[in-house]
Amino acid sequence: MKLRGAVIVFLCLGLTSCLAATGxxxxxxxxxSEGKITVxxxxxxxxxxxxxQMAPRLDTLEGKTIYFVNTGYIGTDRLMDVMSDWFxxxxxxxxxxxxxxxxxxxxxxxxxxxEIGEKGDAAIIGLGH
Amino acid sequence: xxxxxxxxxxxxxxxxxxxxxxxxxxxxNNPITGRPVMQELxxxxxxxxTAEEMKTGELQxxxxxxxxxxxxxxLQELFLEKRYTDFLPIILPTEERVNEMLxxxxxxxxxxxxxxxxxxxxxxxxxxxxxxxxxxxxxAGAKPEYFPVILAIGSAGMTAVNVSDNGFTAGAVINGNxxxxxxxxxDVGAVGPYAHANTTIGRAWGLLSINGxxxxxxxxxxxxxxxxxxxxxxxxxxxxxxNSPWEPFSVRRGRVGSFGxxxxxxxxxxxxxxLLNGWxxxxxxxxxxxxxxxxxxxxQIIKDIYDQQSPGLFGTFVVLSPPIADFVRDAGYDTVxxxxxFVTDAGAAKPTPKGGPGFFRMGNNFHVVVTGASNxxxxxxxxxxxSRSIRIDDWR
Numbered sequence: 001m002k003l004r005g006a007v008i009v010f011l012c013l014g015l016t017s018c019l020a021a022t023g024x025x026x027x028x029x030x031x032x033s034e035g036k037i038t039v040x041x042x043x044x045x046x047x048x049x050x051x052x053q054m055a056p057r058l059d060t061l062e063g064k065t066i067y068f069v070n071t072g073y074i075g076t077d078r079l080m081d082v083m084s085d086w087f088x089x090x091x092x093x094x095x096x097x098x099x100x101x102x103x104x105x106x107x108x109x110x111x112x113x114x115e116i117g118e119k120g121d122a123a124i125i126g127l128g129h
Numbered sequence: 130x131x132x133x134x135x136x137x138x139x140x141x142x143x144x145x146x147x148x149x150x151x152x153x154x155x156x157x158n159n160p161i162t163g164r165p166v167m168q169e170l171x172x173x174x175x176x177x178x179t180a181e182e183m184k185t186g187e188l189q190x191x192x193x194x195x196x197x198x199x200x201x202x203x204l205q206e207l208f209l210e211k212r213y214t215d216f217l218p219i220i221l222p223t224e225e226r227v228n229e230m231l232x233x234x235x236x237x238x239x240x241x242x243x244x245x246x247x248x249x250x251x252x253x254x255x256x257x258x259x260x261x262x263x264x265x266x267x268x269a270g271a272k273p274e275y276f277p278v279i280l281a282i283g284s285a286g287m288t289a290v291n292v293s294d295n296g297f298t299a300g301a302v303i304n305g306n307x308x309x310x311x312x313x314x315x316d317v318g319a320v321g322p323y324a325h326a327n328t329t330i331g332r333a334w335g336l337l338s339i340n341g342x343x344x345x346x347x348x349x350x351x352x353x354x355x356x357x358x359x360x361x362x363x364x365x366x367x368x369x370x371x372n373s374p375w376e377p378f379s380v381r382r383g384r385v386g387s388f389g390x391x392x393x394x395x396x397x398x399x400x401x402x403x404l405l406n407g408w409x410x411x412x413x414x415x416x417x418x419x420x421x422x423x424x425x426x427x428x429q430i431i432k433d434i435y436d437q438q439s440p441g442l443f444g445t446f447v448v449l450s451p452p453i454a455d456f457v458r459d460a461g462y463d464t465v466x467x468x469x470x471f472v473t474d475a476g477a478a479k480p481t482p483k484g485g486p487g488f489f490r491m492g493n494n495f496h497v498v499v500t501g502a503s504n505x506x507x508x509x510x511x512x513x514x515x516s517r518s519i520r521i522d523d524w525r
Contacts, residue, residue, distance in 0.1 A: 036198055040222045042213050042264045043192040044245075044257035044341035051185050054132065058175050066174070074143035075150070082151045086167055106250040122174050124136075129143050 061087075064121035065095040069112065071105050073129040080126060101125075132182045134173040138166045208268075212346060215335055215361065219268040230263040233273035234280055234524055238263070242283050245342030247292030247350040257283070257341030262333075265340055269333035274311045275326055278303065279333045280524035281402050285517045289331075289338040289363045290345030291406065295442075296353035298409045299334065300364030300513055302498050304379035305400030307521055313367035319500040320366055320410065320448060320509065331362040359409040364513075366500050370397070372451035373499035374458035375465050379403060382518050393518060400521035407443035407513030414507070425506070427456045432472045434510055435495060444494025445472075446513035450501040453508045465497050 058064055066087065068080040077100075084096045097120070103109040105127055116123050139153065139160045159166055197207060204221050208214050220226065231238050238260035246254040262283045266276055282301055291297040303313060314324030322328040338344040345351045345360070353360075370377045382403050383395035395401050413419045418433040420426075435445045449457065462468040473495050494514055501507075 036200055037204070037221065037223055038196050038198045039204055040224070040227055040260075040264045041193050041195055041197065042208075042222060042261065042268060042336070042340040044255040044261050044343065046190045046192065046255050046343065047253050049188045049190070049253075051132070051188055053185050054178055054182055057177050061171065061174065075145060076142060078145070078147050079142050079150050079154065082147055082155050083167075083170075085151075086155050090167075124170070124174075126142075129141055 058121060061091050061122075062093045063095075065097060065119060067116050067120045067123040068096065068098045069116075069123055069125040070098065070100045071103070071126055072100065073105060073126070075129070076126040083124070132184075136166065136170045136173055137161055213336075213340055214268070215332065215339065219336075220270050222264040222267040226267045227260065227263045230266050230271070230273050230276050231260065233276035234259065236280065236524065242280060243286040243341075245286045245288050245338065245344065247290075247342070247344045248288055248297070249291075249293065251292050252350050253343065255341065255343045257337065261341045262337055265336040266329075266333045269329045269336050270325075271329040271333045272311075272325070275330050275333075277400075277521050277524040278307065278311070278330055278402060279337070281519040281521045282330075282334050282404065283337050283341070284524065285404050285519055286342075287404050287406065287516060288342050288344040289334045290351060290360050292344065292350055292352060294352045294354045295408075296355055296357040296360075297406060298357045298359035298364065300359075300366060300405035300407075300409075301330075301334070302366045302368055302378050302403045302405065302515075303401075303521075304368050304370065304377045304395075304403075305521065306398050307400040308367045308370075313365070315367040315369040315500045317502040317504065319369065319502070320364055322362055327365040327367065328362055331365040334363045335360065357409060364405070364410065366448065366498055368498050369451055369500045372454075372503065374454050374463070375497075375499065378496075378498045379518060381465055382515060390517075393520075395518070395520075401518050402521055403518040404516045405446065405513040406516055407446065408511055410446060410448055410509040410511035410513065412507065413510045416510075425456065426460070427453055428460050428462060428468060428471055431457070431468070431510070435472050438512060443512035443514040445496070446511050447495075447497045448501070448509040448511075449497060449499050450506070450508050451499060451503045452506055454499045456506075468497065469495050 068084050070076045070080045080098050084098055087094055087096050099112055099115075101109040101112055103112075137159055138157060142150065142154075145153070154166055157166055158164060159169055162169065193211070197204060199207065201221060205218055208219060209216065213219075236242075236259045238258065240259045241256055242259050242262050244254050244256045246252050259280065262280055263276065266279050271279060287299065289299040291299070307313070308315060311326050312324060313326045317323070319327075322331075335345070339346070343350055368378050375381075377395075377397055379395045379399065379401035380397055383393035383401070386392045413430070413434065416434050416437065418437070419430055431447060438445050457468060462471065496513075496515055
């Protein structure tokens with residue numbers, strides 16, 4: 001049995017905003033004569049998030065099995081093809097497996113996840129688009 | 130796995146050939162780091178985890194203190210800096226103002242009002258209370274008498290600022306006697322910001338989405354490629370029931386069931402809000418098939434525009450002024466159901482556009498609401514899909 005938690009990398013396909021900077025800074029010039037008041041914070045409550053143990057990284061890709069998971073958005077199949085071609089050319093001893101997830105962009109394909117945990121060493125998941 | 134490694138490259142992917150994808154992505158660079166995409170991808174698989182990446186347990190989330198103290202000017206700047214606003218000045222949510230807002234409902238301030246994510250289950254789902262809604266309603270400048278409407282909208286958990294790179298907008302149709310009770314405008318300028326109630330209710334929904342749902346934040350929860358100006362204030366449509374030849378929108382929606390649910394049997398005069406999601410609405414004068422002159426066959430014009438519109442995502446949403454609605458009725462369509470049968474060819478599904486995202490298509494989604502004045506033959510049409518309908522009086 002291979003690593004239960006394979007190394008996973010998500011592809012952020014075209015989501016330019018993922019890493020964009022936010023907000024703008026404005027210099028505050030408080031009125032000296034104004035009195036202080038207290039106001040409520042308007043934010044809601046984020047969900048609790050339990051950080052899971054991430055799988056250790058691979059020391060080499062040689063002889064390893066990497067899954068390319070297509071989550072179904074338009075064109076992701078072609079992208080996975082050209083990416084896997086690159087791996088085949090540059091890492092000929094790496095076993096590349098391309099799979100289509102039935103879970104789409106937000107759902108879970110339990111059977112595929114179990115297969116990757118069983119047979120894979122790493123997974124690259126294309127989120128689209 | 131909040132620290133999961135993400136490999137970024139310039140999109141979009143769709144509509145590109147294999148050769149383009151190879152050249153631009155596989156042989157290209159990450160536009161943020163300037164480094165080769167595939168080299169970074171290999172490093173993401175092989176570079177040892179950092180101490181931060183190896184942390185487990187519950188993540189500490191910091192949404193700030195419960196209150197802030199400062200001068201009014203300082204607090205305005207603080208709220209702007211923290212992106213608590215829609216970039217416009219707000220009414221500062223003091224305890225006195227928030228308590229006044231809360232008097233307009235019998236619901237407990239600590240009751241969870243709803244949960245919201247940026248859209249399409251993308252990102253986190255946040256929760257918010259009745260008090261959170263009151264704080265944001267105050268910030269929007271809403272009066273306490275509007276608060277049950279704001280709570281009804283907030284209870285549905287639909288964001289007013291969807292994350293999608295499409296640039297969606299949101300809207301709501303309000304029916305019932307509450308329209309006059311709180312001064313909603315359904316006359317001149319009905320769908321625009323020309324009345325205090327319409328404007329501040331729409332703004333309150335946006336602020337609740339930004340703060341209660343943590344939506345609309347460029348860089349994390351918003352990525353509209355071009356954006357949508359209708360996100361500034363969500364479209365609030367009070368139907369002009371008095372001058373409509375047809376049953377109120379809420380009655381018709383209730384009969385078919387809200388968002389796939391069972392029929393609700395709303396009665397005329399009952400206070401109901403129905404939420405909309407979509408591209409927005411635009412003057413019908415934008416379409417060349419919208420004719421002037423003696424051949425103003427409005428049912429056919431509506432059908433012609435419907436036939437031109439993409440069947441993808443939201444279908445067709447028509448906002449008729451009373452004179453146009455009367456034209457349509459006088460042409461033989463004394464019910465919206467009859468008009469719908471004609472326009473949609475009795476519900477026939479449109480063909481999927483070639484190369485388009487066929488799995489998004491909504492077929493014969495076609496809806497009509499009547500509002501506005503009778504001073505000219507103008508009307509609007511666009512792509513918006515009704516979702517939930519909610520009884521407003523449940524939130525008094």
